[in-house]
Amino acid sequence: MTDTTLSAEDVDSTPKLGRKRDHSRDPEILDAALEVLAEKGYERMTVDMVAARARAGKATLYRRWPSKAELVIDAVACMKNAHPVDLPDTGTLRGDLVANIKTPAVKDGERKLRIMAGMVSLMSESPEFADAARAVIVEPRAAALRTLILRAIDRGEVSPDVDVPLLAQIIPSMTAYQTLMLGRAVDRQYIITLVDEILLPALGLASGEETTATARS
Structure with missing residues (x-):
């Protein structure tokens, strides 16, 4: 203590x-x-x-x-959070996901992860504070992804059978690992790679490169 x-x-x-x-x-x-x-x-x-x-x-x-x-x-x-109304709507899930990757937001997300890592001892002493911290730092990112995936389901772009809560954790979890465990900076290109090579295939969609090639042909 x-x-x-x-x-x-x-x-x-x-x-x-x-x-x-x-x-x-x-x-x-x-x-x-x-x-x-x-x-x-x-x-x-x-x-x-x-x-x-x-x-x-x-x-x-x-x-x-x-x-x-x-x-x-x-x-x-007192930390500020992005509200779902600020999420882009480009007409495709990949378009939404990529448009939502803004450099200031990426830097802010990395900072929030480091803040949360710095609070481990305090969070272990207070479960209520731990819940509040997760609600401010972790949940908004997953909530934004859930919103975008659910929108894609409504459009018929993604199967309604996918596990939305689980898949919405992929990018936040991997950026946390990159930042906190490996000590590496997270940039826009890294997140785009996660979208194209992991999240989209997990949702049953073509990767970003395949989508681009199809659009050009």
Whole structure:
């Protein structure tokens, strides 16, 4: 269990009567917490590191978040997610999948994986937090893939007999392995390769290369 006891110098106990707390910098501080978490992991992360990254006073952080755990939980809870309405609709599953691979989103997904890896110890202590973290970091990517596959089923492009929840985990699982286990960056071409060589064949569709060749002939 991580010791979150604060020393006297960590807390500014001087009353601030009649003074409202300024929360305008909260997003900047929370983003700094996520950056440090992704780089250092929860155990090695300190509030001092976050304060330095955000260029904020340590006492300011402790007044807002009395413990490191509370800071991390708040930071994760405030992470933004893409909504299904933002998903492309090109008329084909491969077109949708490829159009959905945007470089900023790929980088953000890789960052989220590193953040989640950094929270392993905290997640093991709190199943509720683990569920919340998965809902913010892992589930949106799988949900987007489920939406695109179900749309393809509705179009008659994919058989309704496929295991949608299972197949929607292929790309998130393999990008996680690439990032966390192999320590390699995930780029757009890598994900396109997963789409063409693994996901589409698993769905009973021709690979991207075969589809392109058919369209040209």
